[in-house]
Amino acid sequence: MNRTRAQLAGVGTYLPENLVTNDELAKTIDTSDAWIRERTGIRQRHLAQPHETCAFMATRAAEIALARAGIPAAEIGAVILATATPDQAFPATATRVQAALGTSGFAFDLSAACAGFVYALGVADAMIRTGQVRAALVIGAEVYSRILNWDDRGTCVLFGDGAGAVVLRAAEVDEAAPQLLSTHLHSDGALGDILYVDGAVGRRDLPGHLVMNGREVFRHAVARMSDAIDEALAANNVTRADIDWLIPHQANRRIIDGIGKRLGLGEGQVVVTVDRHANTSAASIPLAMAAAIEDGRIKPGQLLLLVALGGGLTWGSALIRL
Ligand code: ACO
Numbered sequence: 001m002n003r004t005r006a007q008l009a010g011v012g013t014y015l016p017e018n019l020v021t022n023d024e025l026a027k028t029i030d031t032s033d034a035w036i037r038e039r040t041g042i043r044q045r046h047l048a049q050p051h052e053t054c055a056f057m058a059t060r061a062a063e064i065a066l067a068r069a070g071i072p073a074a075e076i077g078a079v080i081l082a083t084a085t086p087d088q089a090f091p092a093t094a095t096r097v098q099a100a101l102g103t104s105g106f107a108f109d110l111s112a113a114c115a116g117f118v119y120a121l122g123v124a125d126a127m128i129r130t131g132q133v134r135a136a137l138v139i140g141a142e143v144y145s146r147i148l149n150w151d152d153r154g155t156c157v158l159f160g161d162g163a164g165a166v167v168l169r170a171a172e173v174d175e176a177a178p179q180l181l182s183t184h185l186h187s188d189g190a191l192g193d194i195l196y197v198d199g200a201v202g203r204r205d206l207p208g209h210l211v212m213n214g215r216e217v218f219r220h221a222v223a224r225m226s227d228a229i230d231e232a233l234a235a236n237n238v239t240r241a242d243i244d245w246l247i248p249h250q251a252n253r254r255i256i257d258g259i260g261k262r263l264g265l266g267e268g269q270v271v272v273t274v275d276r277h278a279n280t281s282a283a284s285i286p287l288a289m290a291a292a293i294e295d296g297r298i299k300p301g302q303l304l305l306l307v308a309l310g311g312g313l314t315w316g317s318a319l320i321r322l
Contacts, residue, residue: 005179006128006136006168008320009071011290012064014057014141014163015277016046022157031153041253045160045278047145053087055096057163058141061286062101065137069167076167077105077133080124082116082282084311085143089201097139105133112187113195114249114310116140116282117164121306121318122183128170139165140282147197149209158252159210160278164286178301178321184231185316191220195311221251222258225307228317229263232305236319240264245298249308250274250284259307271297281310298322 021044022033036042048057058081066073079101081094086109094107112119117140124136141163148156173179194216199208225248233239240263248256250273260270273288280287285306292298302322309315 002172002174004129004131004170005173006125007171007173007178008166008180008322009169010065010067010069010167011286011293012061012066012068012165013287013290014060015287016048016052016057016161018047018049020045020047025157029150029153029156031157036157040158041272041275042158042278043275046162048143048161052143052161054083054085054141054143055087055093055100057161058093058097058139058165059100061141061163061165062097062137062139065165065167066101069169071135071167071169073101073103076101076103076135076137078124078127078136079103079107080110080120080136080138081107082110082112082120082140083142084111084113084116084197084281085147103137112310112314113312114251114279114281114284115308115312115314115316116310117285118183118306118308118316118318119185119314121180122185122316124168125180125183128168134170136168137165138168139163140284140286142281142283144210144281147208147210149207154214155210155212158279160280162277162280162283162287164283164290166286181236181319181321182232183316183318184228184235186224186228187312187314189312191313192311194220195313218252218255220313221255221309222262224313224315225259225309226262228307228315229259229305232317232319238303242303243269243305244302245269245271245292245304247271247285247289247292247304247306249310250277250288251279
């Protein structure tokens, strides 16, 4: 029996022009390429220049996704932008993207830190399943370089800037067809203090910098993301062996390897871009997915498992038949 489901119609990305290696960072920060690589797997990151705002990068990524999907902007009924680094408190950066692209319907930002893209997929999927929209842009775009404490070497070396976008399109399909099969979302506000930004609009007493207890985040990351993966597999009646590609949030190579190992996936089945992009928060999964589609590793018909965890704590998974 055919039902309305969301299909992934196109992917696009934007990375800032300024590429900064670990060695370059080590010129101004008391760190080294060896320390960063060994602890995180990161070799380099793209850092935004002033004109590369959240809206700018989101718009560029979305333009590419639309062109690849072959869908005119006017047919997009919703722009959902996952970001922790919007250009302004309001209007939502998503509405700036809407204006730049000429999409119709509505646009809003979604705040779920590094799990933002999976959350946004979940929201867009629900809207498509219920017939509220027929096509949506789901974007993750971040400029963490603007909220990093550049005097804290324990955090500033971990992040990069960038944007990734996907177009979701409604289709009347059966169970075996390409579609977003499920999303599972979670949060636990009691863990909000292990990863947060110490500021907000109007808080002149706080600088608005990212603060992290890295060891605690590490501990929760593998456990929670593994749980979200098991949940996705069980809900769809598929096994670990059915998964073609794991596309995890790109925070840290050791976290990624831990999850891949627990799933029993070989290195060739886990998409890793943290070495090139560092942690781009809500942008990391679409950036990784696009890289593996563009270089031909991910192929139509394959089963993709997305999983993320971020400040909140927030975490979740999405299962996609491409
Ligand atoms: N360069 C050199 N030395 C450093 C650096 C650096 N950039 N940062 C910290 N150090 C030093 C510390 O000062 C400390 O020195 P000391 O022993 O003389 O006091 C030593 O290295 C160890 O510091 P720790 O903070 O204990 O380092 P740890 O081994 O825990 O590694 C890391 C830190 C990489 C952040 C780790 O905790 C981790 O991987 N956490 C996972 C969290 C993560 O990846 N978060 C990303 C954002 S969250 C998300 O996206 C899910």
